[in-house]
Amino acid sequence: MTENTEDLARHAEKMAKKKAARDKIMAGKTEERGLIIVHTGKGKGKSSAAFGMAFRAIAHGLPCAVIQFIKGGMDTGERRLITEHFADRCQFHTMGEGFTWETQNKERDTQMAHAAWEKAKELILVPAIRFILLDELNIALRYGYVPLEEVISFLRDNKPDDTHVVITGRNAADELIDIADLVTEMTLVKHPFRSGVKAQPGIEF
Numbered sequence: 001m002t003e004n005t006e007d008l009a010r011h012a013e014k015m016a017k018k019k020a021a022r023d024k025i026m027a028g029k030t031e032e033r034g035l036i037i038v039h040t041g042k043g044k045g046k047s048s049a050a051f052g053m054a055f056r057a058i059a060h061g062l063p064c065a066v067i068q069f070i071k072g073g074m075d076t077g078e079r080r081l082i083t084e085h086f087a088d089r090c091q092f093h094t095m096g097e098g099f100t101w102e103t104q105n106k107e108r109d110t111q112m113a114h115a116a117w118e119k120a121k122e123l124i125l126v127p128a129i130r131f132i133l134l135d136e137l138n139i140a141l142r143y144g145y146v147p148l149e150e151v152i153s154f155l156r157d158n159k160p161d162d163t164h165v166v167i168t169g170r171n172a173a174d175e176l177i178d179i180a181d182l183v184t185e186m187t188l189v190k191h192p193f194r195s196g197v198k199a200q201p202g203i204e205f
Contacts (some may be wrong), residue, residue, distance in 0.1 A: 063089060066093065156179050
């Protein structure tokens with residue numbers, strides 16, 4: 001019993017020191033500003049994590065917008081939830097027509113991606129919109145559908161200070177990573193698709 005009491009006391013002392021150190025660190029974090037956030041990598045969860053952030057922003061009452069650069073008109077849980085329940089707080093624009101291997105039309109894909117980027121620029125400049133998800137923009141950049149230099153310069157020079165922009169997709173360009181405030185790389189360890197399991201509602205879409 002005495003040993004247990006001593007263990008508890010040591011634990012409490014250790015946690016108190018950790019809290020004091022943490023409080024000191026947090027006291028120096030006073031800046032608030034809109035972030036450029038990139039979710040990339042070969043692993044699953046890039047868009048899922050970004051939509052989680054969108055729902056968090058919605059819950060905080062921040063006006064939002066979603067622009068999908070590649071995904072086509074298929075029904076997804078995220079789009080259904082936003083358009084049916086949060087359309088007053090979050091615009092949703094699906095402007096792609098599917099992945100390149102489905103459309104097999106580079107000229108059309110490029111036109112659609114340009115239209116999506118124009119819509120993105122328009123919405124980013126709207127003062128009231130605080131959170132914007134550019135879903136699969138990295139794919140459009142990788143295939144050259146949208147000029148990388150234009151995206152970099154616009155985000156760097158024109159994004160309002162209090163607007164958060166989240167960009168998803170594999171193979172994020174080094175230049176985009178350089179200007180981002182937060183970059184997360186999803187690493188593929190194991191995926192059921194490799195074992196013959198198809199994409200399932202509620203998990204992949």
